[in-house]
Each structure stands twice: as C-alpha cells, then as structure tokens.
Amino acid sequence: MFKEIPDLLGPAQIAELKSIAAGAKFVDGRISNPYAKMKQNLQLHDEAAYQKSSSLITQAMFGHEDFRNYAFPVAILPPLMTRYAPNMHYGPHADAAFLQLGKIALRSDLSCTIFLNDPDAYEGGALRIQLGTRDMRFRGAPGSAILYPSNTMHEVEPVTQGERLVAITFIQSRIADSFRRELLYELNEVAALEGLRMAPENFTRMQLIQASLLRYWGDRP
Amino acid sequence: MFKEIPDLLGPAQIAELKSIAAGAKFVDGRISNPYAKMKQNLQLHDEAAYQKSSSLITQAMFGHEDFRNYAFPVAILPPLMTRYAPNMHYGPHADAAFLQLGKIALRSDLSCTIFLNDPDAYEGGALRIQLGTRDMRFRGAPGSAILYPSNTMHEVEPVTQGERLVAITFIQSRIADSFRRELLYELNEVAALEGLRMAPENFTRMQLIQASLLRYWGDRP
C-alpha cells in the first residue's frame, strides 16, 4: 500500500536540487491543469532547471535497489519540483490514468512525492491519503520518498507557515495491480532472505514460481 | 480500504451480547487453529451462546444499509465472541482464503471486528493492520465495527491491562476485489446523492453503468 524510502536522495543531491530550485522560475501550478480550482501551488517552469533536476531524481530512482524491487518500474515521468507557500494547498483529487510529457507516455500506477526540505521548515502541508473512513498523513524527511497507488484520493493540506518543497512524479509499473505487485515483492523478499537456508531444489521451485507470477501479472515489454 | 461503522449494534444489543458472554464458557483460541503459536486469546465455546450471539450480530449486519452498500455481502461466517485478557495477543497473520463452518462455506474477502466493550476498559489490544511501511490502529467504541480486506497482514497487539471483548467474523462479498468493490460503492453513493439533480436521461445512463459494473465484477449467484 505505502512504501516509504528514507534514503532516495543523499545530502549532495538534496543540496543540488535546492540550489536549482533557488535559481529557477516557479509559476502557478494551474499551468498544467487550468481547470483544477483546488490546485494552488507553484511549480518549476524553467526548461534547463527541469531537465537537470528531473534527470537527477530519475537516476536516483532507477539506481535505488529497494525502489526497483518494490515498484517494478518501466517508466517514470520526469519529476517536477513544486513549492507550497503559506495558504497553498492541493485539494482532494485523483491522479490521471495516463500521462504524457513529450515522448514519454505512461500509465500512472504509483504516485510519488520526494520530500526536499525539512518538515520543521513548514507547518501543515501534509500529503493526506484517504483510506475509506480513515486517512494517512505524510511529512517526510529531506531525501525521503513516499510511493502510493495512483488510484487513491489524496490531497496536500494547506501550508500554514513556511514553505514546503517537494518533487512529484508518476510511475508506470511492470505490474499494474497494487495487490499483485506487492505480493510478488513480498515473495521476492522472502526468497532473498530465506533462499540460502533452503534446499537447492526448493529454491529452484521458488524461482519458477517467482518467474511465473511475473509473467502472469507483468505487462509485456 | 477501511470502513468503520459506528453504529452496527445499539446499546440493547451490546448489553445482550455482554450478558451472553458473561454466562458462557470461553476456551483457548488455539482450539480452532492449533498450529497458530502466535494466537493467544479466549473464544466462546458454548453452542447455545454461540448460536444466539452470532445470530444477533449477523442480523444486525444484514440489516445495516451502509454495511450492505459497502460490503455487497453474500455470506457471513457466524461471528465469534473473543476475549483478550492481559498479555493475550494475536500475532501478525493472514486470514485464510476459504473458511467453512458447518454448512456455511465462504471466501473471506472482508474481515470484520465488532467492538463490544469500552476501549477505556483495557490498555493495548489495538487491531493493527500493516500497510507496507506504515500501519493503522483500531480500538473502536462499543457497537462499532471495522471492515478491512482479508488479504492484509494484521494482528491484535498485547492487552496490557483490563479485558478486550470483541466479536470477529469474515464476509464473502459479491465483488472479490477490494478496489473494484469500493469503486462501485463510490459510484452508487454519488448516484444516490446527485441523482435528483441530474437530468432523468443521464440518471438512467448512470443506472446502466452501475448495473453493468456489478455484472462485470460480481460473482454470479
């Protein structure tokens, strides 16, 4: 359901992203969705800065083993840095099923927020995800990321003080269905943790099961 | 994901169930799962008391409109009253896919805890459900119920003081998949809330969509 990755970015990467953000233009977030009245934030609007920052984050994602193991990523939309100043928020909404940016077109299976500044630097501004009659709030440490299914209702609560700086992106997974994706992640984890203790012929049987589930549930290349 | 029903049982029903529990025998919960070392609780073991209490709760469930709308129930295992005295707990586990009790056989899609005594009457004893790297805790008011997907890892944390009295049961839904079930619930809710404002021909189109989704996703009778 939820996957928090505490160390997606290291201090140097965070510093670089903050430096890029500091020197670049941010505009009203409705530029990318003019009809979304409940969207009140600022997003990076500088081609060079976008190219540089998104490429840095994308590389960090594909380079992070636990991220790859969990998300089975096949495509990542270039992450976009976003600011929330006081009173800004993004009301409850659903992420689109399919997204396109230039030549990258993908199905959004997982939504991802990468936290860039300290949660103590702002008040409010939690990512809130509805789970029926309950909800869950996220205000991560710098460099951490939260992954959650794109088909959940979620919002960014109003920032009441300070500034929230995050990057957001959307991931197409090899396995569209959340439950199945997490089940295979679990099986792979168990096989990795217990494999050495198993009789070799049973480990081989596990591998056949893992490959078969990936074949059943995974989109073809 | 989670559905809390605050008023599944009324005060009279709660009182009756407590009275049944007070006069009946409870035995080690491993009677119904002898291999589950992590199961340490007491469960009702008295045929007449079980018949009476389970029938009372089952009727309350089928009689509760919001429960029916959410769960699309086709079968409910007779709910079983369970006690947790201090130090008792039920470690993390998965509920079985298929359950049988006498002539009732069902697929467990939704698991349900009905809280019977005041959460102030005990310490600890939360129902804890894992959601990847996060979790969610439930300690409901008497008469309230929590529904959650049976394919989640969950546990009852140790009771440290007092006694926890609940009833637990398992529900086969017309719609096996949680996401689809909740999606149709949402669509039905929106149609109910907005139907009167809609042009009649559009409301009729909504009804065709609702019926078609139920037909696609619902198990046949």
Place this chain on the structure above:
Amino acid sequence: MFKEIPDLLGPAQIAELKSIAAGAKFVDGRISNPYAKMKQNLQLHDEAAYQKSSSLITQAMFGHEDFRNYAFPVAILPPLMTRYAPNMHYGPHADAAFLQLGKIALRSDLSCTIFLNDPDAYEGGALRIQLGTRDMRFRGAPGSAILYPSNTMHEVEPVTQGERLVAITFIQSRIADSFRRELLYELNEVAALEGLRMAPENFTRMQLIQASLLRYWGDRP
C-alpha cells in the same frame, strides 16, 4: 455499438478528397487480399494520392472531439479511398484482428467507413452489419462516418447504379472491449453534462472512478 459522426469532414475536405480521387489510379481491391473472392471493388493505388488523402482524413479524425471521446484512439490505419461501380460489392466478412501497413501495426478494434459522395448518387451499396438474426444498414451523407466493432460480420451490398465513393479505415482503441469502451464513454458524457451541478466532492469522486476504469480497461502506452 454504432457511432455515426455526421460531420467528420467538412465541404472543403470532401471536395479535396474527391479531387484527389478523380485524378488518381484505382485498381482491383483484391490487390490487398488476393484470396478474398467476395471482394469486388476498386481501391486507390497511387502513393502520393494515398499519402495526401489518408493524412487529411486521419487529421480530421484525431481533431474531432466526439470521435476521440468515443473511440479512445491510439492508432489509425491510413484510410484508403475505395470505389464501388455497378455490380461491385464486398461479401460478408470479418476484419482481421491485427493489421500492418509499413511501420504502423495495430489491433483493429473499430472499423470505420467515411462516406464521400451523396447516397443519392448510387443505388444499393449499403454497409450492412449482421446482429444475429437482425441487421443494420448504413448509407451516410458525404463527410459522415460510421464506427462499428471490427468483430461483427459485415458486407457492402452490390451497387446497382451509380458509384459509391468511401474511405475505410481501422482503429486501435485504448480500450479493446466494445462494451467497456462504451460504458466509459457514457460515464464521461454524464460527468461532463452533470458535473457543474454536482457537489464538488462528488464530482471529484466521479473523476477518481473515471480514471480508475480507464486504468483497469485501457492498454498501457
């Protein structure tokens, strides 16, 4: 099931296509399917004319909002102009599942006839689609188009007088299944027509439902 688009092409486009057709070579339609004895028509066989006419029609299709909303098109085979002189016809047949033309390969979900000349200019020549023990006939006005599922048995009845000029093409939809595709079209239409009257939170719920159905039923990019 059937979608007639009355205004796919405007008068200027029709005139241009007719002018292209007037100056180009047409050959026996069996050139593209030599084993189809029941295929007796003439099809455009001139690279420049094909390039120009197919590009004009394809642009008109992708530029037509109601077409896009209905068909969820991801690929369109370059439309081919076809003539039926007296006694010509195309007997009952099924369209192939997969088609390839140069680098364009697609699954044919929807078949499309674009009518180019006046139905009064010829007799017979109806597109006839079988629906079990019933059928449906189409002889459209110039510039209109008819979309129907490729997995229906259909034919062009013999032209008995005059000449029938049409363009035909095949469309791969984001959503392969006809019933599901039309259901989502209907839901989107209702949301568009009734959205302004809805409570905002209910409109947002509708959007989550729409995105979720598209994600479930749509092919990944």
Place this chain on the structure above:
Amino acid sequence: MFKEIPDLLGPAQIAELKSIAAGAKFVDGRISNPYAKMKQNLQLHDEAAYQKSSSLITQAMFGHEDFRNYAFPVAILPPLMTRYAPNMHYGPHADAAFLQLGKIALRSDLSCTIFLNDPDAYEGGALRIQLGTRDMRFRGAPGSAILYPSNTMHEVEPVTQGERLVAITFIQSRIADSFRRELLYELNEVAALEGLRMAPENFTRMQLIQASLLRYWGDRP
C-alpha cells in the same frame, strides 16, 4: 446480439396463456419497482396464474433446442405476463444485474420478451433497443421471442391503440459475456453443419476446441 426465435410457443400454448391472462388480475407494474416513474404498464398479479403461465413458458424455453444452443441457459426467472393498454409505456432503462424471486436468484445476462398477441392488434408498443446512435425495433408475431443483452438501454414505446400482451423474463447464461457466448454458438453451429464432411481427426480437434472454450468462458456449476 439479437436472437429472434419465431416458434418458441405453439398455437395451443399461446391460447392457454391468453386464457390465463383473460381470467387473472393485473395490477400497476410499479408494484415491482415503485421508484420507476417511467414504468407504466400492468402486470399479472395472481399466484396461481403466475405459477401456471411461468411454468408453461419456462418449459417451452428449456425445451427449445435453438434457444438452449444460443443462450446456454442455467437459470430463467419465472416469466411474467404484462399488458400495455393505450398510453402505457416503459421508458428507457437498464435491467438490473442480479434478480431474485423467492429461491431463484440469478444474474441477468439476457433479457427476453415473448410476444403473445398479434402485432396488428395494437399500434406503437415496439420494444426499442438503443445501439449507440442507432436503434432497433421489435414487434413480434405471437409465440415468437426476442433475446437481447440485458446491458443495453431499451424501452417499450407507448401503445397508441389496442393492447400489447407479452411475457418478459431474464436469463442467466453459462457464459456471461455476449460476444464470447455468441462466438461459441457460432463455432458449435459450424461444427454441427460441417462435421460430417470433415476428416474425423479434425472433427475431434474441433470438439477439443469447443470444450476448451466452454471451460474457459463458462461459469462453473
């Protein structure tokens, strides 16, 4: 899509049903759906008459080979005789996904109208089924039946003169999906018509294919 069965009932059966209808009470059709404002007809309301008439029609259905071959029926709701006097009609609507009548619960895959009196005996009153931007009208001869997918929008147009007498029912098929059901019907028909001409080993291969498709697509008993 549509299956018309010209001879579901013979003259004696029609006469018996008319005689039952003549002597029995009919009431406002909203008795079975009080919220359906667009439902204005009269339906049989007499237990003995219902028992007798529905049993007669059900037997005729299960006894009709082409009906069985086409519908793969597993359950039929007891057919209900319905009258439309002048100005009565049943506006556009969708049939429910699941129906229950006493102990019979079924998924409605196919809807069925059995015509009982002469179409010359009334004006208007056509069963009209929408097919996107087109529609199809049915006014059958006495004893004939029309089967159509329950997930289509349909209506009974106002009777303007005379009286329309029909029986209506709903069928759960072994194969829920219309396209797949009709495909297997077609394959079975071809095998039946061509089997004697085939090499025995190829006919046997056909039988394996037929059995396999039925196993894939059919609900289990």
Place this chain on the structure above:
Amino acid sequence: MFKEIPDLLGPAQIAELKSIAAGAKFVDGRISNPYAKMKQNLQLHDEAAYQKSSSLITQAMFGHEDFRNYAFPVAILPPLMTRYAPNMHYGPHADAAFLQLGKIALRSDLSCTIFLNDPDAYEGGALRIQLGTRDMRFRGAPGSAILYPSNTMHEVEPVTQGERLVAITFIQSRIADSFRRELLYELNEVAALEGLRMAPENFTRMQLIQASLLRYWGDRP
C-alpha cells in the same frame, strides 16, 4: 501436468473393487455417449455395484492428502469401472467441459484413471496423452492413479491381449487453470518443506501469499 499417485487404493480396496466388478453387469460403453464411434469398451451397469464402488473410490480420493493438495478438489464425479477386452479401445477424444450425473454437476478440470489390475495382465491398453508432437503413455500398477488436465487430447490404445480394468472419473478443482493450480501446489509444498527453517515473520509472509493466490485463482464456494 501429470500427477501419478502410486497408492490411491490399498490391496483390500483393490480386492473389493475387483470382487464388485466380477459380480456385476458391464455393457457397451456407448450407452453413455451413443455418438462416440471411437468408444469401444465396457462399463459397469449395475446401480448397487456402481453406488458401492464409486463411493469407495471417492472416499479414498478425498482421504488422500497428496491428492487433495494437488487437485484442490471441490467435486468428483462418481468413478465408473470400465473394462477393455481384446480389440477394445477408446480413440483420441476430448473430455466434455461440464458433466452431470444426477444431482452432481461439475466442470471437468482434471481427468483421472485409477488402475485396478496388473499391467502384466494385458497388452496394449495404454492411456496415451498427446502433447503436441510428442505423447506420454501410462499403464499403472493396481491402486495407482494418474491425473491429467481434461483439456488434453487423449485415448486408450487397443488392448491386444488380456483385460484392462480401470475406474475413470472427472474432478472439478477449486482452481480451474492447470498452470496456476500447479504453481500454488508447488508454493504450498515449498512452504511445508522449508517453513520450519524460516524466520517466523517470513513464514507468515509466505502464508499471506499462499492465501492470496488461492483467493485470486480459486472459485468461490
């Protein structure tokens, strides 16, 4: 694919079945399939003997743990004793998808032959299953059984000497698809063999995976 159970029946059961067979009437096998020209064998035709023998074998099947683990049986057609005298055979054929015998209706997922007499007591008479361009032959020891997917082309080769005595039956599995059924069998086997060596939390994760796969792939009760 293939599951041979060497010890489905013990010596006493085999003796009892042979004794039942010796005293009962057998008739031409075409009695249960008059159109099957390639079916030339003799089958038990004695109600009491059938009742007794089928009940004995069915109990042995449901009582055999490895059979249950492999087949996930939900229904078994009463096994029928069958004899092949010299020159008898059953040509290549496909087993029907759905079978009915009295009140027992089932989908045949697995076909089963139980061998009752010594393979040295006859020549020929192998159960031959086609696997594309290869095949596999079975002539089992008394009391052994062979299970194979019902959707394979198979035959009984002509007996050239002696007599072949078997019982045959058909099994509806909880899991219709052969690959998925065997995959879950494998996973369950590995969990059973390796579970004690695993860290308890990983064994619990395995159990969640096992229950989830059964829920995904299993028919509801």
Place this chain on the structure above:
Amino acid sequence: MFKEIPDLLGPAQIAELKSIAAGAKFVDGRISNPYAKMKQNLQLHDEAAYQKSSSLITQAMFGHEDFRNYAFPVAILPPLMTRYAPNMHYGPHADAAFLQLGKIALRSDLSCTIFLNDPDAYEGGALRIQLGTRDMRFRGAPGSAILYPSNTMHEVEPVTQGERLVAITFIQSRIADSFRRELLYELNEVAALEGLRMAPENFTRMQLIQASLLRYWGDRP
C-alpha cells in the same frame, strides 16, 4: 505443449553454423548468469560470430511457416550457440520471465533449443523437461528445433561423452498463455485443412471466430 520442428535449418545452414562455432571463442556460460551454480556449459563469446549466427537462425525461424503458425512470434532473442563437453550440464531451472539483450526486450513465452550436431556424436546431454511426476527427454537431429513453454522446470543432463552443440533462444509470442496459443493454432489448422470443403458462409464464420480469438488473446502491437 511441445512442438518439434524437424527442418528448421537445412544442411547448408547447419554447416555454416558449425563453421562459425569452430572458429569462435566459447567461454564459461556463467558469464551471463554468475549466480547459477548449476550452469556448467560453454557459450559463444565473439561479437561477429554471434551477430552472424544469431541472424541466420532468427531468419530461419521467421521464415518457417509452421513455426510462425505455432508460435505467433513477435520477438526472438538472438539465438546463442552453446557447447556441452563431457561432464557439463545445466541443472533444473526456470527461465526468466523477461529478458533483455541490447535493445531487444521480451517476455519469454517459449523456450527453444536448436540442435546442431548429431545426437550420435555425444552421450547424455538430453534436454529433460519435468511434467509433474513424469518427464520428457529430447535429443534432436541436426537442424531440428524443440519449442516448449518457458514456465516449465527443465535441465540439460550431463554429457558423458563427446560434445553437444546447440543454439538456444527465447520467444515472445503474440499469445502469452500456452493453452490458448495452442488452441488457436489447432483451430487455424482445422480451418486450413477443412476450409475448401466447407460451405463458404461457414468458412466465413470460422474466420470471424479465428480473428476474434486472436483479438481476445493476443497482445496488442
């Protein structure tokens, strides 16, 4: 299940491949899977030789009509020549679900061994495929190929004398599921063999069925 193609390569092609193999470097097969302890063989490790040999074999595969009809191939991993000297073997293993080599990424549905030298030139070295409690062994003639589902447990038994020279590859099929792929192959074969004898309208119905099954079961381009 199994498809043996006796004549995938002709004598000239076999000679050319042997000549390429004779002049090229082979290295320990663990180079492409360092963790596979049970992999003990030698594989071609020479870019030019790999390019030439794999291109020759791939062309032969796409050019072989029966291969195309059976496998519905959409991608083939460049076949790799492999040697097994005495004592070499490849223990039981499962092939990966997804494979990538340079720009070619594919789902492995079918695994393929192409035999290049005479089975009399070596002892042992059979390709052994497990089928539950049974297995099947393959030692093909030069130029022949064996296709089998990638989700089977298989191994190369130890070579005890001489040398085994094969090429191996993996095929993504239009139809992922083995049973469905083979069913459509069978239907296409029957239609091809019996089509001329059929009434034309029945042959056309068959074509609609064939196209529909390919559309249902085939991955989109």
